[in-house]
Amino acid sequence: MEELPEDMDALLEEYGRNLRLGRNRSAHTVRAYLGDARSLLAHLYARSADSAIRELDLTLLRSWLAAQSARGAARTTMARRASAARTFTAWLTKTGRLTADPGLRLGSPKAHRVLPAVLGRQQAVGAMEAAESGAAQHDPMALRDRLIVELLYSTGIRVSELCGLDIDDIDRERRLVRVLGKGNKERSVPFGGPADAALGDWLRFGRPAFVVAASGRALLLGRRGGRLDQRQARTVVHEVVSAIPGAPDMGPHGLRHSAATHLLEGGADLRVVQELLGHASMATTQLYTHVSIERLKKVHDQAHPRARG
Structure with missing residues (x-):
């Protein structure tokens, strides 16, 4: 874990309390967001031991993300870290540590959609x-x-x-x-x-x-x-x-993926599956339609006499 000055550690403690209070975030999400905030502050501190929070700007945010990418972070991880950085800078602005929020102009790498493995x-x-x-x-x-x-x-x-x-x-x-x-x-x-x-x-x-x-x-x-x-x-x-x-x-999430895919293949309505799985967004549930289509194409390629050639 990165060593930081006492004032930055105290800032992170206050930020952690704020994260736990809002939006019903899980303990896992709070840990991830705090870890990203600590990494960002360490990146700031590494630039100069005299660095202050007010020097956290868009250039520094981008260089921090670039450093994460250079270490081999996946696109999904990069997208989450960009989101965590925006949440942190929004809080810094709200509490008066920053006069303007640099996170508003920070883009996110688009995560590749990985089709989940499912059981036949x-x-x-x-x-x-x-x-x-x-x-x-x-x-x-x-x-x-x-x-x-x-x-x-x-x-x-x-x-x-x-x-x-x-x-x-x-x-x-x-x-x-x-x-x-x-x-x-x-x-x-x-x-x-x-x-x-x-x-x-x-x-x-x-x-x-x-x-x-x-x-x-x-x-x-x-x-x-x-x-x-x-x-x-x-x-x-x-x-x-x-x-x-x-x-x-696969683990338990693979069985969840399998259940959703088999429901859709059996004719279940997408909104019903969304309700059963507890997805807040329809976009999350729609991933399973892509899984079903991929499986359909695979079966077609294997079974239809005119599928190849």
């Missing part, structure tokens, strides 16, 4: 069946792992949302799960029969084997009875999917 339908079925087979003997850990992959694929929820679920968030009668998503926005997402069966087995035979006083109402538990963490969930998904021949390497 039969691969997804194979992964779910493998998890079900592993849980056939009612081993508590296998029951939990089966529920993890079934819920992620059936609902398309984020891994953070999965790990945050409590027992009371599940309505088995209506097959709905209540999810607290980004920005503390709540939504209800349906789940299917196989996920319900996995849920029933976990609650009856699996969860009681892990429960301790500190478990509370957490739905999914780790080995020691605490709430399941995201790292454990990623390991489970990776192990289940990696056993399927030809399946791409």
Whole structure:
């Protein structure tokens, strides 16, 4: 971590408090924005030990981004850092540290849209069946792992949302799960029969084997009875999917991508998928239409006698 003068460290502490108060930013976003602000100040300080905040101008912002690019930062990372810099300079201007906001004229590198890896339908079925087979003997850990992959694929929820679920968030009668998503926005997402069966087995035979006083109402538990963490969930998904021949390497987000793609391929309306996934913007959901089109083209190329030549 870059060494900065005490006054700059104090400034960053104040900025961090401001970030935590506004816009319901996640802890991960706050850490990223603070890290970018620290890097920017270090770039300013490296120019001269006597540098002051008021010297932070558009030229310096651009040279900082150029230095990040020279170190091999990806375009998506560059775009995020430009956004973080604009947020920082806007705050500096608002609090009177800058007389004019140089971030207003700072452009962002356009991030390449990377089509997410998804499972084929039969691969997804194979992964779910493998998890079900592993849980056939009612081993508590296998029951939990089966529920993890079934819920992620059936609902398309984020891994953070999965790990945050409590027992009371599940309505088995209506097959709905209540999810607290980004920005503390709540939504209800349906789940299917196989996920319900996995849920029933976990609650009856699996969860009681892990429960301790500190478990509370957490739905999914780790080995020691605490709430399941995201790292454990990623390991489970990776192990289940990696056993399927030809399946791409993926974690929980890959199951979310797969669920969205298969919904659209099955005829689901784009706005319905947007609501199910909890996307604030339709543009995010539209990425999955490109995935579906790419998969359609691939199948056409392989299957149609006049596709090549």
